Amino acid sequence: MSNSFDINALQEGKKEAFEEVYNDLFDMLYCLALGYIGKREVAVEMVQDAFMKLWENRYELRKSTNIKNYLYTITKNNCLNHLRHQEIINRGNRDYLIPELHYQQEALARLPDSFVKLEELMKEVERAIDLLPPDIAKTFRLSRFEGLTYSEIAKQQNISPKTVEARISKALQFLRCELKDYLPLIELLFMIRF
Incomplete structure (x- = not known):
């Protein structure tokens, strides 16, 4: 994995710069999301959303922005939000899932x-x-x-x-x-x- 990415090229909308970030970080972020969400399709969605936010907000990036931490934080928060949403959905009809969802939320919140x-x-x-x-x-x-x-x-x-x-x-x-x-x-x- 690269330790740094070309933020200038990313801000300029260069496809190659975005692809480098995507190719270097997708698998790690996917493993993180899959570990908590447990469903491949949803985990992919969580990570793709993080990359979409990176692309949409690329003009606001600072030269010192740590892209890895940026995407990691978004993915982690996406997973937390998904689990909270699942808890609300399941509250009325499957109480036995609530402790599991709480555990997943707490575990995710304690990640580095x-x-x-x-x-x-x-x-x-x-x-x-x-x-x-x-x-x-x-x-x-x-x-x-x-x-x-x-x-x-x-x-x-x-x-x-x-x-x-x-x-x-x-x-x-x-x-x-x-x-x-x-x-x-x-x-x-x-x-x-x-």
Whole structure:
């Protein structure tokens, strides 16, 4: 990922500058949104809205604007607003969802304020996942980073859902030990049930 982006080119409306930001940051922001929203289509919508706001407000950017933090903050706030809206919708008809939505809102609100801290955390998570056997790492990534269900993963990898479940369990056991110093933040970030 680039550490800085060409804000002048972005302000001038240059498509290449916007595409560079989009290509560098979309996946990280999508993982963040998916971890809280849990639905791929809605997570994409949250992130695309953040990029749309960046484009619409590009003239107001300062030379010192940290684009990563800017988009991270918008995405995080979009997710919080979505969860609050879901809580209002579900209040009358499915009370059992309310505690889960509260937990997601609180967890999201406690995420680091800086994208740099999030990037550092993600590097630690990636480093630990890379230590897993390749088949387990691939299954874990499909579950946690791409939001696939156990059935979808089983079909894609040509294995049984029970094997998927066993691989995820092994990955979580390993990551629980490997990332013990980061557990609270990682639980908040990806809703990983350690």
